């Protein structure tokens with residue numbers, strides 16, 4: 001089984017109630033990603049090399065239903081010092097508040113402490129928000145691949161060295 005870390009948006013504390021958010025993530029996948037890019041969480045989470053980071057609104061600390069704010073998925077590679085950032089998504093109403101930047105920065109520090117040497121990812125060349133976010137975090141372009149996502153949609157490979 002994958003590791004699921006459910007964290008509070010404001011305190012960063014771990015939240016015990018994680019089951020409720022998986023359904024919200026599946027809805028977000030349908031809303032924000034093309035069908036062939038949507039993650040099949042029920043099946044994917046059976047894989048041991050995945051790590052799902054979920055950020056929820058603090059309301060759930062007081063017993064209310066956790067509200068999904070953002071999530072990201074990492075995949076550990078065979079040689080353990082490299083990790084792939086498979087996906088990051090912030091719910092529409094929480095965007096442009098620095099949440100992706102904060103969450104990613106926190107995770108980068110955690111991975112660094114765990115001895116991860118490099119994070120790599122693929123991003124759609126036309127996804128300005130994501131590309132700006134990654135550039136802002138220090139990711140650098142490594143290569144490009146035409147028709148990577150679909151006909152006419154170029155994929156950009158980016159990497160961030162941690163050591």
Ligand SMILES: CC(C)(COP(=O)(O)OP(=O)(O)OC[C@H]1O[C@@H](n2cnc3c(N)ncnc32)[C@H](O)[C@@H]1OP(=O)(O)O)[C@@H](O)C(=O)NCCC(=O)NCCS
Nearest residue numbers: 087088089090095096097098099100101129130132133136
């Ligand atoms: C990409 C995404 C995760 C950014 O989340 P966010 O919380 O809004 O990002 P932040 O507020 O932390 O912004 C960080 C930086 O990213 C860039 N950025 C974010 N949104 C942007 C936009 N719409 N246009 C241009 N740049 C943008 C900016 O450089 C920003 O820094 P600044 O505000 O200091 O200028 C969000 O737009 C999203 O979930 N998109 C849909 C899913 C997706 O495409 N994910 C990436 C591929 S898996």
